[in-house]
Amino acid sequence: MPPQSVLSSGGKPPAVIAKKLLVTLAGLFIMAQGVSLFLMLGIGVDPISVFLDGMSQKGGMSFGAAQTMLNVIMVALSLLFFRWNIGLSTIAALFLLGPFYDIIMFFENSFITPALSPGLKILFAIAAQLCFSLGVALYQSPEMGASPCDTPGVSISKLKGWNYGKVRIVSDGIFFICGFLLGGAAGIGTICCVLLTGPVSQLFRPHCDRLIRRIEKGPYAKS
Secondary structure (H helix, E strand, C coil): CCCCCCCCCCCCCHHHHHHHHHHHHHHHHHHHHHHHHHHHCCCCHHHHHHHHHHHHHHHHCHHHHHHHHHHHHHHHHHHHHCHHHHHHHHHHHHHHHHHHHHHHHHHHHCCCCCCCCHHHHHHHHHEEEHHHHHHHHHHCCCCCCCCCCHHHHHHHHHHHCCHHHHHHHHHHHHHHHHHCCCCCCCCCCHHHHHHHHHHHHHHHHHHHHHHHHHHHCCCCCCC
């Protein structure tokens, strides 16, 4: 039997839901900042973003538009087959992650470029990885739905009883190969994302979880 839909409020007061949603939005924006830095530096991005970069190049669209298009496809599939993993965080990512990318790169790509000195590129690359990992931790902590691209993998792992880490490796591999063939930006940043995002986000996760617990136990926690 599938789990209860995460669209349910679980009896939480609206003020608590709103604050948790703000944490989700902060996570989305910080995540977008991290990916945007990797893209602007030209050193490669995470596997899904490699695919999105290839989509944007071949399709003649912005990176944000490619992200929104992929999100729509993944959410449509999830609504057909895995509806219980759709939540407020999923909907927020669907509509806001793409525009966040485009806004950030519009304001920053004039001074963050592949032509930066090696020292500055290293500093910005470290900032990119920290932002991406922190964004992932903040987005996941409220537990208000999987991200659009993660929903099928999370759902399949639950339905089949498979290890999600292994399912994610397969999905990342598919995204990476397709993105590489489309000409997406793959490089040292891709390797960093694959090797470091999980461990670094887990370092941030306990702090993000404590923030969520404070929100749930705050003055608006009781109805």
